[in-house]
Amino acid sequence: MEWSWAFDWAREFYRETGINLTFVYDSFDRDRLARGFMNTVYLSLICLVLSVLIGIAGAWLQGSKLVWTRRIVQGYIQFFRNTPPLVQLYFFFFAVGSLMPTYENRFGMQEPMLDNFTWAVISLSFFAGAFNVEIFRSGIEAVPTSTVEAAESLGYNRLQTYRYIVLPLAFRVCLPALNNNLVNLVKTTTLAYAIAVPEMLYMANQIWSDSVNVPETMTFLLFAYVFLVGLLVWAMHSWERAMRLPGYGR
Amino acid sequence: MAWTPDQPIVSCKEVHKAFGAVEVLKGVSLDVAKGETICVIGPSGSGKSTLLRCINALVPINSGSITVEGQEVHDPKLDKLALRRKVGMVFQQYNLFPHKSALQNVMMAPVTVLKQDKAEVEQRAYRLLKKVRLEGKEQAYPGELSGGQQQRVAIARALAMNPDVMLFDEVTAALDPETVKEVLLTIRELAEEGMTCLLVTHEMGFAREIADMIYFTDRGVIVESGPPKDFFASAKDPRTKEFLSQIL
Ligand SMILES: Nc1ncnc2c1ncn2[C@@H]1O[C@H](COP(=O)(O)OP(=O)(O)OP(=O)(O)O)[C@@H](O)[C@H]1O
Ligand SMILES: [Mg+2]
Numbered sequence: 191m192e193w194s195w196a197f198d199w200a201r202e203f204y205r206e207t208g209i210n211l212t213f214v215y216d217s218f219d220r221d222r223l224a225r226g227f228m229n230t231v232y233l234s235l236i237c238l239v240l241s242v243l244i245g246i247a248g249a250w251l252q253g254s255k256l257v258w259t260r261r262i263v264q265g266y267i268q269f270f271r272n273t274p275p276l277v278q279l280y281f282f283f284f285a286v287g288s289l290m291p292t293y294e295n296r297f298g299m300q301e302p303m304l305d306n307f308t309w310a311v312i313s314l315s316f317f318a319g320a321f322n323v324e325i326f327r328s329g330i331e332a333v334p335t336s337t338v339e340a341a342e343s344l345g346y347n348r349l350q351t352y353r354y355i356v357l358p359l360a361f362r363v364c365l366p367a368l369n370n371n372l373v374n375l376v377k378t379t380t381l382a383y384a385i386a387v388p389e390m391l392y393m394a395n396q397i398w399s400d401s402v403n404v405p406e407t408m409t410f411l412l413f414a415y416v417f418l419v420g421l422l423v424w425a426m427h428s429w430e431r432a433m434r435l436p437g438y439g440r
Numbered sequence: 441m442a443w444t445p446d447q448p449i450v451s452c453k454e455v456h457k458a459f460g461a462v463e464v465l466k467g468v469s470l471d472v473a474k475g476e477t478i479c480v481i482g483p484s485g486s487g488k489s490t491l492l493r494c495i496n497a498l499v500p501i502n503s504g505s506i507t508v509e510g511q512e513v514h515d516p517k518l519d520k521l522a523l524r525r526k527v528g529m530v531f532q533q534y535n536l537f538p539h540k541s542a543l544q545n546v547m548m549a550p551v552t553v554l555k556q557d558k559a560e561v562e563q564r565a566y567r568l569l570k571k572v573r574l575e576g577k578e579q580a581y582p583g584e585l586s587g588g589q590q591q592r593v594a595i596a597r598a599l600a601m602n603p604d605v606m607l608f609d610e611v612t613a614a615l616d617p618e619t620v621k622e623v624l625l626t627i628r629e630l631a632e633e634g635m636t637c638l639l640v641t642h643e644m645g646f647a648r649e650i651a652d653m654i655y656f657t658d659r660g661v662i663v664e665s666g667p668p669k670d671f672f673a674s675a676k677d678p679r680t681k682e683f684l685s686q687i688l
Contacts, residue, residue: 340535340594343496344549344601345524354552358539435538437583 210403213410219397223407226393227414233310233389234376234418240315241375242368245322249360250352252327263323270320275313276381282313283385310382310389318375325367329360362433369426373419390414443510449474449636450495450605455504457490464490466660467504472605472653477637479647479668482657483683488640491657492607495638496529508605521553528598529607532614534590536582542569542593543578546600554601561600568596572626588619592626599630606630608639644687648672656680 200214212219251263270278287309292300304312333356341351361368380391390411398407448471457465464487472478480488493499495506497513497520506513508526536545546565550556569578572592582590591611598606608627612620624646631637631650641647647654647668654671656664656679664671664680675681 334535336531336533336535337537339498340529340531340537342498343524343527343529344597345521345553346549347521350552354548355537359537362539433539435583436581437585438538 209406210401211406211410212401212403213397213407216401219401222393222397223390223410226388226390229307229388229393230379230390230418233307233314233379233382233387234422236311237314237318237375237379238372240311241318241322241372244315244319245326245368246357248319248323249326249330252323253330266316267320267323270317271324275317275378276384278317279310279313279381279385283309306382306385306387310379310385310387314375314378314382317378318371321371321374322368325364325371326360328367329362329364330356332363333359362430362435365426365430365433369423369430372426373422376419376422377415443507445474447510448472448507449476449509450638451505451507452491452495453505455491455494455506456502457487457494457499458502464660465494465501468657468660468662469504470655470662470665472636472638474604474636475634476652477631477639477650478653478655479639479641479651480655480657481641481644481647481683482655482663486657487660488657489609492529492609492638492640496527496607497523498529525554525601526604527607528601528603528605530591530594530598530609530611532610534582534587534594534614536590536593536597538582541579541581542574542585542596545582545593546597549597550600565596565600568599569593571599571629572596573622586619587615588622591615591619591623595623595626595630605636605638608637608641610640610642612641612643642687644672644684656683658683 197215200211204210204215213223214220248263248266251259254260283306287302287304290303292302295301337355337359338351341355346354379389382389383392383395386392394407394411398404401407450470450472452468452470455465455468456463468487468491470478480491482488490499494501495508495513497518501514508523511523512518513523536542537548540548543562543565546568547558547561550561550564551558566578569575572595574589574592574596577585577589577593580589582593585593595606595611611627612623615623620643624643627637627639628646628650639647639651649668651668653665654668655662656671656675656677658679664675664677672684675684
């Protein structure tokens with residue numbers, strides 16, 4: 191293809207400098223890294239969406255009249271905030287996973303219901319979700335009660351008030367904090383390595399074990415994360431700008 | 441017993457309301473006939489806002505009864521939506537939704553709460569904004585409007601639900617004297633069109649002109665009431681006299 195010049199260049203580069211970019215010119219390594227990159231993107235996106243949904247739902251439940259609902263949400267937050275995410279991941283994959291039923295696959299082997307990718311999604315979403323609940327709650331508390339009262343006086347029920355008034359306003363308040371937490375989440379996806387999810391770090395590790403080019407692959411890895419996180423931050427900032435309340439501040 | 445327009449549209453009987461140990465309303469009774477405009481005046485903290493909020497079921501009462509069009513407001517089985525369709529409320533701090541344009545502020549409740557047809561509601565919203573003299577400001581956001589303009593959007597927003605009764609809680613208190621006029625003009629037009637209006641206000645001149653009845657409250661009770669002519673000319677209670685002497 192048109193990319194052959196790049197492959198030739200990488201090979202030439204290796205001969206002249208000894209810097210071995212196998213993941214550029216070697217199609218096997220290239221595919222592995224591309225797959226890892228895409229898996230990291232998928233893992234991040236899915237966890238991003240789920241953790242935000244968990245945050246919204248959790249913040250809603252925290253406003254519940256039922257003491258036990260609030261306590262359960264509070265317990266969830268404390269549990270996930272005060273334990274290391276790697277331990278949480280192990281807990282889900284090895285402890286909870288081993289208790290889950292298995293099914294017989296088409297080769298007649300017993301397979302777990304949920305694969306390691308799914309466990310990573312669950313674990314990381316709940317991890318980031320716990321922080322999101324707190325973030326959204328602080329945003330919700332920043333919405334003036336008088337605004338909520340105005341909605342009530344117009345006949346909005348609690349759910350409608352939450353959906354149309356409180357959330358949109360709370361979102362604006364907590365976007366910077368949310369931004370931070372989501373950046374953290376993307377970086378934390380590397381933990382999925384520990385349960386052999388073929389995300390970018392895992393694949394990079396395989397490449398440098400096979401091709402013995404640790405510094406090269408590491409460097410690429412760092413730049414790839416800078417790129418991904420940069421993309422996320424850029425998207426969040428554009429969103430923040432688009433959501434800015436007209437007539438307030440700058 | 442069905443309500444008929446010759447009965448009071450809003451009727452409060454011996455309303456008691458306490459926040460914790462603080463008794464804010466200590467047996468308030470008042471009747472408002474359909475099409476009437478009444479003004480509630482009184483010193484700060486006397487429970488005026490609380491009374492309006494009770495009428496709109498924003499806060500529960502401890503005892504007594506409040507009916508709107510014959511329907512008990514504090515009946516636990518009451519359909520609050522049905523009540524709030526009948527009763528519109530405008531607040532001192534406007535309380536517009538800052539993330540929505542003036543037009544959307546007016547349209548939101550009929551569309552999301554009453555599930556009315558969007559195109560039809562939009563037409564009505566344009567008409568209402570024109571009525572409160574905000575033609576051309578439909579797309580402006582609350583942050584881009586002056587206080588008086590925001591307050592008129594808030595009035596249009598309440599009117600969009602087609603209420604039978606409007607509650608105004610010191611709606612001009614946060615405005616500068618110039619813009620007060622615009623808002624009062626809008627309220628006057630509403631009253632003249634036959635809308636039932638309950639106003640809490642410190643604008644005595646306006647109250648005197650517009651009100652059919654004036655109620656003076658102090659420390660949770662109605663001390664004195666009467667048509668404005670009599671009320672301002674010959675207040676009897678010393679508390680009323682003192683209040684009037686301070687404010688006039
Ligand atoms: N949600 C609440 N919780 C506790 N106390 C309250 C609450 N709302 C009002 N109060 C108290 O009730 C009393 C009456 O308040 P209210 O707002 O009805 O007075 P007001 O007559 O409207 O006064 P103003 O002219 O200052 O608006 C005040 O002493 C106030 O502190
Ligand atoms: Mg008040």
